[in-house]
Amino acid sequence: MTALSAPPAPAGQAPSAATESATKRRRPVSRLGLIGYAIVVIEIVVFAVASPGFLDPANLATILTQSAVYAIAAFGLSIVVVAGGEDVVRGGIDLSIGAVLGFSGALVAVLLQSELGLPLALLIGLGATALIGLVNGLVVVAGIRPLLVTLAMMSIVTSLTIVITNNVKVPVSDGGLVWLRSGDVAGIPAAVVVLLLVFAVVAFATGRTSWGVKNAAVGQNPTAARVAGVNVNRHIIGSYVLAAVLAGIAGVLMTSRLSAALPGIGDESLIDILLATFLSIAFSRRLVVTITGTLFSAVFVAILTSGFSQLGVPSQWIGITKGVLILLVLAVAAIRERSVRR
Amino acid sequence: MSLDTTAGAKPASSPAAGASGARSGGTGTGGGRGQGTGPGGPLSTLTVRGLGAAVPQALAPAVLAVLLIVFAVLSPSFLTAGNLLGVLNQNALLLLAAVAMTVVVRAGGIDLSIGVAIDLAALTASALLADDYVAWVAIVGALLVGLLVGAVNAFLIVVLRIRPFLATLSVWFIGGGVQQVATDGGSPIYLSRGSVPDEFAWLGAGSVLGVATPIVIAVLVLLIVWAALERSRWGRVLTAAGEQPTATRIAGRMAGTSMATAFVFAAGIAAIAGIILAARSNGFVANSGQLYVLDSIGAVFIGTTLSRTGRPNLFGTLVGVLIFALLTNGMNLVGLSFYWQGLARGVVLILILLLGVLLARDRSRKPLT
Numbered sequence: 017m018t019a020l021s022a023p024p025a026p027a028g029q030a031p032s033a034a035t036e037s038a039t040k041r042r043r044p045v046s047r048l049g050l051i052g053y054a055i056v057v058i059e060i061v062v063f064a065v066a067s068p069g070f071l072d073p074a075n076l077a078t079i080l081t082q083s084a085v086y087a088i089a090a091f092g093l094s095i096v097v098v099a100g101g102e103d104v105v106r107g108g109i110d111l112s113i114g115a116v117l118g119f120s121g122a123l124v125a126v127l128l129q130s131e132l133g134l135p136l137a138l139l140i141g142l143g144a145t146a147l148i149g150l151v152n153g154l155v156v157v158a159g160i161r162p163l164l165v166t167l168a169m170m171s172i173v174t175s176l177t178i179v180i181t182n183n184v185k186v187p188v189s190d191g192g193l194v195w196l197r198s199g200d201v202a203g204i205p206a207a208v209v210v211l212l213l214v215f216a217v218v219a220f221a222t223g224r225t226s227w228g229v230k231n232a233a234v235g236q237n238p239t240a241a242r243v244a245g246v247n248v249n250r251h252i253i254g255s256y257v258l259a260a261v262l263a264g265i266a267g268v269l270m271t272s273r274l275s276a277a278l279p280g281i282g283d284e285s286l287i288d289i290l291l292a293t294f295l296s297i298a299f300s301r302r303l304v305v306t307i308t309g310t311l312f313s314a315v316f317v318a319i320l321t322s323g324f325s326q327l328g329v330p331s332q333w334i335g336i337t338k339g340v341l342i343l344l345v346l347a348v349a350a351i352r353e354r355s356v357r358r
Numbered sequence: 359m360s361l362d363t364t365a366g367a368k369p370a371s372s373p374a375a376g377a378s379g380a381r382s383g384g385t386g387t388g389g390g391r392g393q394g395t396g397p398g399g400p401l402s403t404l405t406v407r408g409l410g411a412a413v414p415q416a417l418a419p420a421v422l423a424v425l426l427i428v429f430a431v432l433s434p435s436f437l438t439a440g441n442l443l444g445v446l447n448q449n450a451l452l453l454l455a456a457v458a459m460t461v462v463v464r465a466g467g468i469d470l471s472i473g474v475a476i477d478l479a480a481l482t483a484s485a486l487l488a489d490d491y492v493a494w495v496a497i498v499g500a501l502l503v504g505l506l507v508g509a510v511n512a513f514l515i516v517v518l519r520i521r522p523f524l525a526t527l528s529v530w531f532i533g534g535g536v537q538q539v540a541t542d543g544g545s546p547i548y549l550s551r552g553s554v555p556d557e558f559a560w561l562g563a564g565s566v567l568g569v570a571t572p573i574v575i576a577v578l579v580l581l582i583v584w585a586a587l588e589r590s591r592w593g594r595v596l597t598a599a600g601e602q603p604t605a606t607r608i609a610g611r612m613a614g615t616s617m618a619t620a621f622v623f624a625a626g627i628a629a630i631a632g633i634i635l636a637a638r639s640n641g642f643v644a645n646s647g648q649l650y651v652l653d654s655i656g657a658v659f660i661g662t663t664l665s666r667t668g669r670p671n672l673f674g675t676l677v678g679v680l681i682f683a684l685l686t687n688g689m690n691l692v693g694l695s696f697y698w699q700g701l702a703r704g705v706v707l708i709l710i711l712l713l714g715v716l717l718a719r720d721r722s723r724k725p726l727t
Binding site: 160165169183342 | 699703705
């Protein structure tokens with residue numbers, strides 16, 4: 017538009033006019049990355065003003081502990097979304113992630129009850145989730161839509177969880193899990209330490225290694241990645257396995273936080289994981305899913321949940337708010353994407 | 359659609375993978391459900407493999423036949439007219455949901471919020487009847503609420519251009535919250551027998567010429583939708599827009615509009631299911647429509663394996679619904695705990711889809727080599 021309305025320029029100056037309009041168009045993009053952070057700050061200020069106990073260190077520690085579960089699982093979903101790309105049919109999504117979270121928490125709890133040591137229980141639990149992820153990945157690579165595969169897997173894993181727990185709450189009292197719940201390292205709650213460790217590893221792997229670059233390449237353009245010599249299928253399968261294992265770790269954290277495994281917890285957590293993953297779009301300049309953004313959005317969701325309940329908002333309204341929030345972010349991203357394409 | 363993208367993905371190893379997949383899948387369908395007892399096991403495995411290798415389109419009907427045979431052997435009361443009619447009656451709602459899903463998938467979308475349309479329609483009908491409105495007001499109100507859900511979906515997907523599954527997933531979450539708010543935290547609405555008008559109760563429990571009303575309604579809707587999809591201009595544009603959106607737009611057809619109408623139409627059908635649900639259960643229980651989401655999506659995509667081009671079609675959807683229906687009923691008759699039923703449904707869905715893809719890939723490869 018700018019180029020057209022400008023007075024007719026000599027042929028030699030046309031490129032500079034074009035670049036000028038391009039920089040003009042790009043300028044708002046750089047500010048876009050700040051939207052998410054601004055919203056978090058506003059959110060904290062609002063809740064701090066509205067509810068006096070909100071800025072209490074103990075409350076903040078609780079919020080971070082709560083966000084750990086969803087953040088770790090959402091890291092996995094982010095990897096799947098990045099490696100799967102934006103394609104409508106093939107696009108990466110893992111709806112079984114909530115169910116896997118519940119399953120691993122339940123499996124570890126059941127194994128602990130049968131007098132197995134914590135290390136062995138963790139090994140079996142996470143190994144089982146890796147297997148689930150492997151099946152997801154293999155079937156997706158065979159050519160079935162990720163949405164269908166993981167929806168079916170959600171049904172399977174939910175069913176398995178009911179079978180192993182007999183549909184009742186499984187309490188745990190293992191020392192290691194108790195430490196995860198109430199212990200700390202240099203004043204930082206143990207769950208937050210786990211979160212930071214996992215975040216460091218995942219952020220390093222996706223941002224600083226060739227595996228991470230290839231993963232993003234596979235999502236952006238699988239054909240080009242294949243031509244460039246990347247094993248596309250291996251990366252896609254790997255993304256589902258990683259997602260399942262991370263969900264498994266999150267499930268163990270969840271079990272330790274509640275001191276028990278609840279059979280229905282997986283389905284409930286799906287919305288928070290999805291929200292944390294897709295809200296991360298608001299923390300990125302290019303409006304894509306990122307790991308750092310996922311961490312911040314998980315904290316955002318935890319603040320929202322805890323702030324609302326401190327204000328006495330009924331829990332059903334929190335669910336509606338979360339759904340509307342996902343839609344808002346997706347709508348902004350979709351509109352933005354359209355204007356870029358033009 | 360998805361076949362093309364992955365057929366080229368691993369050119370070297372796929373025939374081997376296809377063969378091994380078909381083998382393990384074949385034994386899985388026979389052994390998993392037959393438990394290897396009696397002559398049903400090996401015989402059914404042969405049927406699946408023989409027919410399936412010949413034509414991938416025969417896969418789903420073959421599975422249906424296998425289910426009929428296996429459960430007929432395992433449970434003597436399975437193959438009785440009473441039981442089979444009962445199965446149809448129980449699954450009339452699933453059929454309606456799956457027909458709605460077929461329309462959406464045909465248009466190139468997916469609707470995870472189908473359960474919300476069912477639930478909110480059932481909620482509206484129950485709430486209106488509980489307030490002593492007459493039957494037709496409740497029915498019209500429920501239909502309008504259902505259509506509203508579809509309109510919200512259409513707005514999100516066509517106007518805001520959010521990807522269908524993300525948009526409808528959000529609507530699913532929001533719809534769950536709305537139900538909780540409307541029922542004060544999920545407390546069910548019960549209608550006492552006296553307060554339900556006879557004509558409304560007839561929708562759930564009555565019969566036409568000896569056939570239960572839900573079956574009659576579901577079959578009528580199926581026929582109407584079939585005519586709309588296969589014999590009308592709307593259906594042709596919708597199908598074209600679903601398979602080739604860009605080409606359809608260039609050809610001057612309104613791809614966006616047909617997508618929007620598909621979502622509204624589907625939500626309307628789901629609302630009919632919701633009304634029958636309310637009539638049958640004499641009230642409303644929160645989130646009872648969610649049960650139909652996975653099964654209806656599964657039925658539609660099982661149905662696509664019946665089409666040579668992978669197009670969602672109503673006959674295939676019917677076969678898919680019958681597979682899920684017989685599976686559930688058979689498992690109940692055999693005495694399998696509901697704990698295992700989600701597992702069995704998910705496994706059967708994945709296996710059928712996987713076999714369909716692998717068989718189709720082997721076939722499409724043969725002329726080339």
